Amino acid sequence: MAVVLIASPAFAHHPFGMGDSSALTAWQGLISGIGHPLLGPDHLLFLLAIALIGLKRPLAWVVPLLALGLGGSVLSQFIPLPDAIAPWAEALVSLSLVAEGLIALTVLSPFWLCPLIALHGFLLGSTIVGAEATPLLTYFLGLLLGQGALLLLVAAWSKGLLERLGSQGQRLGAGIWMGIGMAFAWVALID
Incomplete structure (x- = not known):
């Protein structure tokens, strides 16, 4: 039974489905x-x-990226995402993986991470629009903790990973990430 609940689409992004954020x-x-x-x-x-x-x-990069991601989440509380635009916004978030691949290939500047993480934050925050103040604040705290821990881990792991992969492995990884991003974007638009 638990496997069925976890696999349901409502739990794809949130442990509680987030159908009605006002009841959190x-x-x-x-x-x-x-x-x-x-x-x-x-x-x-x-x-x-x-x-x-x-x-x-x-x-x-950890603190600025966290601040921009959280800033995007806060902004979404004041500028709600219309339902008609949501699939396009999800596709754009998926295409951010393509942009990261281009950054890894040095085609784009790493500073593109700043608006991209703010976009991710905006979509993360848009799922809780309408929540009461306390769950909204704890949601933002949870975002800060979850993303912060992962960013710290990834930042600490980055140098060792790139040394093991080498430049060819980095290019291959960038290509794989770009392919995943394009596939996710396609699914977001046709779903």
């Missing part, structure tokens, strides 16, 4: 905030791909 408790907000970036494959892969980019000082 503080604990559910916190758990959903921690879980959303880890359970949504496009968000998780975006955070993991930062290890492939080869930032000169990856740990120096």
Whole structure:
């Protein structure tokens, strides 16, 4: 029974489905905030791909990226995402994986991570529009904790990973990430 619940589409991004965010408790907000970036494959892969980019000082990027992601989530509370635009926004988030591949290939500047993580934050925050103040704040705290832990791990892991992969492995990884991003974008638009 638990497997069926976990596999249901409502749990694809949130442990509590997020159908009606106005009924969330503080604990559910916190758990959903921690879980959303880890359970949504496009968000998780975006955070993991930062290890492939080869930032000169990856740990120096953690706080600005967290701030921009959280800022995007807060902004979504004031500028709601219309339902008609949601599939296009999800496709754009998926295409951020393509952009990360291009960053890893040095075609794009690493500074593109800044607006991209803000876009991810915007979509992460848009799922909790209408929640009461307490679960909303605990959701944001959960986002901060979940994304922060993952970004710290990825930043610390980045240099060793790139040394093991070498430049050819980095290019291959970038190509794989770009393919995944395009596939996710296609699914978001035709689904």
